[in-house]
Amino acid sequence: MSELELTGIQKVYEGVARPVIPDLALTIPSGQMAVLVGPSGCGKSTTLRMVAGLEEPTAGTIKIGKRDVTNLPPAERDIAMVFQSYALYPHMSVFENMAFGLRIKHLPESEIRKRVHAAADNLGLTPYLERRPKALSGGQRQRVAIGRAVVRAPKVFLFDEPLSNLDAKLRSDMRREIARIHQQSKTTSMYVTHDQIEAMTLADMIVVLKDGVVQQIGTPVDIYERPANRFVAGFFGTPSMNFLTADLTATGERQSARGAGFEIPLAARAPALRPARENVARIVVGIRPERLSLSGTGDDVALTGSVAMREVLGAEVVLHLDSAAGPLTVRTDAGSAPRPGDSVQVWLDPKMIHLFDGATELRL
Amino acid sequence: MRSQRPRLILTILTYAALIVLVAVVLYPVLLVCKKAFEPGRQFAISASPIPTDLTLDHFGELFTTRGGNGELLFLRHALNSIIVALLTTVVGVSLSCTAAYALSRFRFPGRKTGLTMFLVVQMFPATLLLLPLYVILNKLNLLNSISGLVLVYSTTAIPFCVWTLKGYFDSLPRELEEAARIDGASPWMIFRKIILPLSRPALAVTGLFSFMTAWNEFIMASTFMTNQTRYTLPVLIQSTVTEFSADWGLFAAGAVVTSLPVMIAFYVLQKYLVGGLTAGAVKG
Numbered sequence: 148m149s150e151l152e153l154t155g156i157q158k159v160y161e162g163v164a165r166p167v168i169p170d171l172a173l174t175i176p177s178g179q180m181a182v183l184v185g186p187s188g189c190g191k192s193t194t195l196r197m198v199a200g201l202e203e204p205t206a207g208t209i210k211i212g213k214r215d216v217t218n219l220p221p222a223e224r225d226i227a228m229v230f231q232s233y234a235l236y237p238h239m240s241v242f243e244n245m246a247f248g249l250r251i252k253h254l255p256e257s258e259i260r261k262r263v264h265a266a267a268d269n270l271g272l273t274p275y276l277e278r279r280p281k282a283l284s285g286g287q288r289q290r291v292a293i294g295r296a297v298v299r300a301p302k303v304f305l306f307d308e309p310l311s312n313l314d315a316k317l318r319s320d321m322r323r324e325i326a327r328i329h330q331q332s333k334t335t336s337m338y339v340t341h342d343q344i345e346a347m348t349l350a351d352m353i354v355v356l357k358d359g360v361v362q363q364i365g366t367p368v369d370i371y372e373r374p375a376n377r378f379v380a381g382f383f384g385t386p387s388m389n390f391l392t393a394d395l396t397a398t399g400e401r402q403s404a405r406g407a408g409f410e411i412p413l414a415a416r417a418p419a420l421r422p423a424r425e426n427v428a429r430i431v432v433g434i435r436p437e438r439l440s441l442s443g444t445g446d447d448v449a450l451t452g453s454v455a456m457r458e459v460l461g462a463e464v465v466l467h468l469d470s471a472a473g474p475l476t477v478r479t480d481a482g483s484a485p486r487p488g489d490s491v492q493v494w495l496d497p498k499m500i501h502l503f504d505g506a507t508e509l510r511l
Numbered sequence: 512m513r514s515q516r517p518r519l520i521l522t523i524l525t526y527a528a529l530i531v532l533v534a535v536v537l538y539p540v541l542l543v544c545k546k547a548f549e550p551g552r553q554f555a556i557s558a559s560p561i562p563t564d565l566t567l568d569h570f571g572e573l574f575t576t577r578g579g580n581g582e583l584l585f586l587r588h589a590l591n592s593i594i595v596a597l598l599t600t601v602v603g604v605s606l607s608c609t610a611a612y613a614l615s616r617f618r619f620p621g622r623k624t625g626l627t628m629f630l631v632v633q634m635f636p637a638t639l640l641l642l643p644l645y646v647i648l649n650k651l652n653l654l655n656s657i658s659g660l661v662l663v664y665s666t667t668a669i670p671f672c673v674w675t676l677k678g679y680f681d682s683l684p685r686e687l688e689e690a691a692r693i694d695g696a697s698p699w700m701i702f703r704k705i706i707l708p709l710s711r712p713a714l715a716v717t718g719l720f721s722f723m724t725a726w727n728e729f730i731m732a733s734t735f736m737t738n739q740t741r742y743t744l745p746v747l748i749q750s751t752v753t754e755f756s757a758d759w760g761l762f763a764a765g766a767v768v769t770s771l772p773v774m775i776a777f778y779v780l781q782k783y784l785v786g787g788l789t790a791g792a793v794k795g
Contacts, residue, residue, distance in 0.1 A: 201689050230686045230689070230690060234687050235690075248695055252695060
């Protein structure tokens with residue numbers, strides 16, 4: 148069993164006052180794929196490189212399968228890594244690239260052949276074994292990089308934005324490939340990306356980072372349906388969630404969120420809500436674009452706005468509206484969509500909204 | 512059709528300019544070649560690079576002249592030159608590639624100063640160093656010795672080699688080394704199996720430079736090597752033309768033979784002199 152456990156990890160770069168990672172704790176259960184996601188500079192790659200042993204944490208411990216590897220060199224950690232730039236050895240054939248690590252381990256030649264051929268077969272690389280990386284396409288190169296990691300049969304796989312250099316079509320192919328290989332090998336994996344779609348599709352667990360601080364850890368569904376704060380809510384989903392600032396007001400038993408041009412009854416939905424003073428508190432109402440619709444039913448709340456822009460995605464369109472409450476994005480069927488300049492009413496189901504504290508931005 | 516005419520004129524002009532340049536560069540070389548194959552000790556008055564009469568006498572004389580102790584002078588000196596040049600190449604390149612790797616990849620106190628010093632040393636003309644080097648070699652008992660000359664040539668070649676190699680190492684992607692580290696390679700193994708094979712173009716350039724420095728150098732060799740058996744080829748060639756007697760035929764023949772190894776070296780190494788070996792390492 149090889150769970151990956153980080154405790155009290157801190158990373159401070161010399162000459163930089165603010166730590167890149169102030170205090171990180173994270174456990175990836177054995178066999179799971181954890182995807183670290185966040186905007187650039189959030190410390191996700193640094194975290195991965197510390198697990199790899201390419202960078203030293205300023206404080207904290209890293210354990211792989213209960214073994215403390217914090218001070219071990221990369222070679223002794225039993226890990227394999229796939230780089231964004233592939234980092235294939237250009238002067239070696241595909242076969243030699245994959246065999247390099249095994250040769251260093253002094254495995255018998257027959258075992259090396261067996262492992263490399265098995266991996267090449269699995270990744271569809273058999274016809275290219277004698278080629279140099281230069282003679283391969285981007286997708287094939289990344290397959291070789293994955294193959295080089297797979298043949299080592301390590302305790303932990305590390306992926307550092309492996310698909311960022313590929314075009315959109317190849318990216319989705321390779322995403323499925325990585326998912327398939329993870330299904331087969333069930334190796335504990337840490338995957339770093341800034342792409343939320345990769346995170347959603349690949350992860351057993353998603354770790355959302357911002358400024359070196361974990362914002363939320365959860366399954367993809369958790370993250371999407373119950374974002375822990377406004378940052379996570381805005382980071383996942385395309386187009387991203389609409390945010391409306393509102394005042395929380397209470398009249399007797401009934402609470403409602405009242406903003407410019409709308410009032411959303413909150414009923415008994417959030418008993419924890421307590422207006423701070425004078426029966427009023429600042430909150431943020433979040434609603435995903437696909438949860439706004441052009442037709443409403445009984446309890447729905449209407450917002451009025453005019454269409455500023457219309458983006459056609461094929462089966463769906465995205466409407467950008469100007470409303471009294473601020474800009475709104477609506478995702479809807481292509482058929483009935485209004486034109487730019489039209490004034491429209493969009494409907495919001497009060498059960499589908501997310502509420503965030505106006506000051507702390509935490510989920511309420 | 513009309514648009515092609517200016518391009519044609521441009522092509523003609525370009526070629527004309529190139530032909531003039533080639534002529535300017537090649538003319539003196541052709542004159543020396545002509546003299547090497549032409550009978551007589553004096554340079555002919557004619558400016559034509561085509562010899563009127565052909566002979567191999569100068570080469571015969573070059574290869575058969577014997578020194579005081581009866582050995583064939585040219586072979587003796589050619590051997591001296593080859594040993595000095597090869598040793599200089601080996602010592603210069605091996606010292607400078609390890610130094611350049613350290614300067615490229617590691618940060619240590621004195622790194623910047625060291626690099627600047629290498630540059631500053633390059634600015635002094637070699638003649639300025641003659642006297643101090645003579646004194647040093649004399650103290651070390653290395654005058655008239657092959658190892659002394661190798662030492663002197665290596666110190667001249669190393670600064671250039673270090674800068675060239677450092678620049679090349681800087682351009683190699685670090686991810687390659689990181690990948691190798693994760694694959695379990697030791698620093699020495701990374702250097703030997705990843706860095707050096709990828710640096711062949713730069714190694715070829717620096718190796719050729721070291722070789723040529725040692726092969727062509729005259730002033731130091733003639734100052735430090737006073738014993739005739741220790742002469743290198745440039746010293747031998749120069750000795751054919753003295754104040755009292757000048758055998759330009761012998762001189763030219765010696766010059767032609769001496770330049771052959773360098774030409775061969777260029778020919779053999781030309782495929783490494785073009786870069787591009789790292790293409791395919793990372794997306795680019």
